[in-house]
Amino acid sequence: MNPRLFKFLPFFILVVVGLGVYFANSNNLPGFDRVNAADRLSRVKLGGDYYVLVKLVELRASQDSGERWDSDGSAPDLSVTLGWRGADIFKSSVKENTFLAQWSTSEVDLRKIALSGQNTSIDDMIKGGRISIRAGESITLSVFDEDLLGIKELAGVVKLSTSELLLGEQTLNFKEGGGKTRHS
Amino acid sequence: MKIHLLCFVSSLFFALGVFLPCLEVDPQYGSFTGAVKILSPEYGEKKVFSIVSGIFDLLSEGELFIGFILLFFSLVFPLLKLSVLWSVHASRVGGEVPGRTLELLSHLGKFSMLDIFVIALLVLVLKGMPGGTEVKLLPGVVFFALSVLLAIVAKIKVVN
Numbered sequence: 001m002n003p004r005l006f007k008f009l010p011f012f013i014l015v016v017v018g019l020g021v022y023f024a025n026s027n028n029l030p031g032f033d034r035v036n037a038a039d040r041l042s043r044v045k046l047g048g049d050y051y052v053l054v055k056l057v058e059l060r061a062s063q064d065s066g067e068r069w070d071s072d073g074s075a076p077d078l079s080v081t082l083g084w085r086g087a088d089i090f091k092s093s094v095k096e097n098t099f100l101a102q103w104s105t106s107e108v109d110l111r112k113i114a115l116s117g118q119n120t121s122i123d124d125m126i127k128g129g130r131i132s133i134r135a136g137e138s139i140t141l142s143v144f145d146e147d148l149l150g151i152k153e154l155a156g157v158v159k160l161s162t163s164e165l166l167l168g169e170q171t172l173n174f175k176e177g178g179g180k181t182r183h184s
Numbered sequence: 185m186k187i188h189l190l191c192f193v194s195s196l197f198f199a200l201g202v203f204l205p206c207l208e209v210d211p212q213y214g215s216f217t218g219a220v221k222i223l224s225p226e227y228g229e230k231k232v233f234s235i236v237s238g239i240f241d242l243l244s245e246g247e248l249f250i251g252f253i254l255l256f257f258s259l260v261f262p263l264l265k266l267s268v269l270w271s272v273h274a275s276r277v278g279g280e281v282p283g284r285t286l287e288l289l290s291h292l293g294k295f296s297m298l299d300i301f302v303i304a305l306l307v308l309v310l311k312g313m314p315g316g317t318e319v320k321l322l323p324g325v326v327f328f329a330l331s332v333l334l335a336i337v338a339k340i341k342v343v344n
Contacts, residue, residue, distance in 0.1 A: 006188075006274035010195040010266035017199035018236075106219075122219045168226040 044133050044165045053105040053128035054080045054092060055169070057143050059155060061099065069145050069155070075099050076145035076155065082129040083140035084162075090129035094146055103127060137162045141172070187273050187341050194334035195266050201328025202235040202259060209233070212316035234324055235259065258328075266335060272342050 044050055057078055062068050069076035078101040082090040095101035106125040113120055123130075131139060138161050144152040158172055209231045213220045221228035233241070235258050242251035268288050 006191075006277075007267045007271040009192070009270050010198065010263055013192075013195045014199045014202070014263065017196065018203055021203040167229075168224070 044163070044167060046133050046135060046163060049130060049132045050165070050167075051126055051128045051130050052082055052090075052139060052141075052165070053126070054082070054090075054103060054141070055105060056103075057101045059099045059143075063155075070147065077147070078155070079144050079146060079152070081142045081144065083142065084129060084131050085137070089131070090127075092127070131162060133162050133165070135163050139165075187338055188277075190334055190338035190341065191266065191270050191273055194331050194338055195270075197327045197331035197334065198262055198266060201324050201326075201331050204324035204327060205232045205234050205322040206324030206328065207233045207238075208320040208322055210318040210320070212318065214315040217315070232322070235328065262332065262335070269335060269338055269342060273338075276342065 057080060059069065059076060059078070075097045076099070077094050077096045078098060079094045080090075080092040080101075080103070081088050092103050095103070105127055106122075107127050108120060108125055112118075129139070138159050140157060140159050142157045143155045145155045146152050160172075211228060211231070213228075217228070235254075239251055239255050239259065242254065
């Protein structure tokens with residue numbers, strides 16, 4: 001080898017090692033997996049317990065059929081229900097007269113605590129459904145429009161395989177109802 | 185140890201040092217750690233950085249000043265130093281007098297631990313993070329530090 005080419009050896013070694021590390025971890029280059037976590041959300045782990053929290057629901061101005069949500073022309077009164085294993089594991093409060101309902105993911109009922117004298121915990125504060133991840137299971141997220149008589153009309157529903165859920169905040173689109181919702 | 189072997193191992197360790205994970209950050213939020221991990225699991229995840237991924241991340245997030253500082257002192261500068269070291273060694277092997285290259289090597293040698301200093305400073309900053317956040321050093325740092333030390337030994341041998 002020509003000794004004059006020696007000066008290029010560090011660059012050559014750097015490229016070779018870089019390519020080696022890249023191909024050895026083709027889907028998971030060290031350091032890159034977590035650094036870009038904001039762009040690439042990680043999947044939930046089988047057997048793990050997680051909270052599903054609904055933060056925001058947005059509906060279009062009218063239903064797919066073109067009808068307004070409420071007969072008097074007002075915006076819908078929105079609530080969300082989370083179903084798992086055939087039961088409702090979480091029901092949100094009703095947000096009245098809005099196309100854009102937002103819920104806090106944690107609440108403390110000070111009145112209840114003051115009156116009962118009980119303690120509260122983080123689990124009590126979290127406003128969401130807790131699920132464990134098993135293969136083949138799913139959760140159902142239903143959005144309802146409640147009318148003045150308290151009758152709930154389904155505005156949209158989405159079924160999600162629990163094992164395919166991702167950690168962090170995501171946006172989902174309803175197939176029915178035309179609205180969209182985000183949950184984390 | 186032969187000079188060319190020292191240079192080769194130093195170059196190899198440098199490449200491993202910049203590409204292998206060097207820091208693991210385990211974010212903690214004091215007594216709220218549990219709550220944060222439940223409400224925002226992505227903020228509670230451990231993060232692993234290599235020197236290259238850290239620089240890439242800083243630049244992509246618009247932190248150009250610190251990104252370019254790190255790029256220069258932990259990637260370009262050590263690479264240049266190794267290249268000059270090889271060049272001086274090659275001149276000696278070829279029976280030439282490495283006049284200007286040797287002078288350049290001597291100048292670069294004055295900053296020989298600056299790259300390590302940058303990493304050390306980074307660790308100190310991260311160690312000082314509140315909430316009990318833990319920072320672990322991973323093999324990348326060891327390879328990087330060994331590369332710098334071997335380059336210093338090689339430089340001493342080449343000059344003498």
